[in-house]
Amino acid sequence: MRSICVINHKGGVGKTTTAVNLASGLSRNDKNVLLIDLDPQSNISISLKVDAPYNLYDSLLGNIPLKRCIFNLGKNLDVLTSKETLVKAEYHLANKVGAQMLLRDQLREIEGYDYIIVDCPPSLGLLNQNILAFCKEAFVPTSTDYLGFDALKKMKLIVEKINSNYNHDIKITKVIPTLFDKRTKICKNTLAEMENTFNGVVSNPIRVNSKLKEAPMYGKSIFSYAKSSNGAKDYGKLVENVLAMGSIRVTEETIAG
Numbered sequence: 001m002r003s004i005c006v007i008n009h010k011g012g013v014g015k016t017t018t019a020v021n022l023a024s025g026l027s028r029n030d031k032n033v034l035l036i037d038l039d040p041q042s043n044i045s046i047s048l049k050v051d052a053p054y055n056l057y058d059s060l061l062g063n064i065p066l067k068r069c070i071f072n073l074g075k076n077l078d079v080l081t082s083k084e085t086l087v088k089a090e091y092h093l094a095n096k097v098g099a100q101m102l103l104r105d106q107l108r109e110i111e112g113y114d115y116i117i118v119d120c121p122p123s124l125g126l127l128n129q130n131i132l133a134f135c136k137e138a139f140v141p142t143s144t145d146y147l148g149f150d151a152l153k154k155m156k157l158i159v160e161k162i163n164s165n166y167n168h169d170i171k172i173t174k175v176i177p178t179l180f181d182k183r184t185k186i187c188k189n190t191l192a193e194m195e196n197t198f199n200g201v202v203s204n205p206i207r208v209n210s211k212l213k214e215a216p217m218y219g220k221s222i223f224s225y226a227k228s229s230n231g232a233k234d235y236g237k238l239v240e241n242v243l244a245m246g247s248i249r250v251t252e253e254t255i256a257g
């Protein structure tokens, strides 16, 4: 089972768009996928029009077992949703002795999936620390601009800190350049800099594409909303690449930049 968090503390860089379309693309390739929403903004529920009876809050508060909070969304695709109540759960965990790593510990009980994909909120809070301490891989969507690249370098340091604090070994196995527009110099230069610094883990860029913005309005992935769009082509290529990686792990040297 591969556990992948789609994470960047910078907001609006394409984390949810990537998590939704990656999970959907993998499930269409006969992989059994659990998509987890770790963001109280509930963007997964909104993007896929899910109305699950229970969510992550219920599990973290001990009201409902985690497995009962998971909702089937279609062939090969389950979701564990979140609502704004997740903020209360985070507060609860932070203030209860011995509960700081409860999310990580609960997730360790999950089995039977080929992939767990987690859509993370834009923060450095306790739940994101839990998820980094649980997952083996971090995918970092990074906007192809100056501030985006700066955030990526900080994410690398955060990952290193989590590994040393929790004796863990999560690795950045994909940097995903997002909001890419090849007509602009800043996008081209930033992409080149990403490839230089994070040699070997940078995926194909995801181009700016309005269909990616529209798909959530219809509760659809890009593959069912606009299968011939550039968005579907770019995320399709990413899915193929992720499948091809198998469980090959990226070495420390590869991400040393």
Ligand SMILES: Nc1ncnc2c1ncn2[C@@H]1O[C@H](COP(=O)(O)OP(=O)(O)OP(=O)(O)O)[C@@H](O)[C@H]1O
Binding pocket: 010, 011, 012, 013, 014, 015, 016, 017, 018, 039, 043, 120, 121, 122, 178, 179, 180, 206, 207, 208, 209, 210, 212, 213, 214
């Ligand atoms: N390649 C793209 N082309 C055009 N619009 C995009 C693309 N990727 C994402 N968007 C749009 O940009 C906005 C932010 O994307 P998204 O919600 O995926 O980012 P996020 O990193 O999850 O944000 P947050 O940090 O708030 O959770 C959304 O309106 C989304 O539809």
Ligand SMILES: [Mg+2]
Binding pocket: 015, 016, 017, 039, 043, 119, 120, 121
């Ligand atoms: Mg998001």
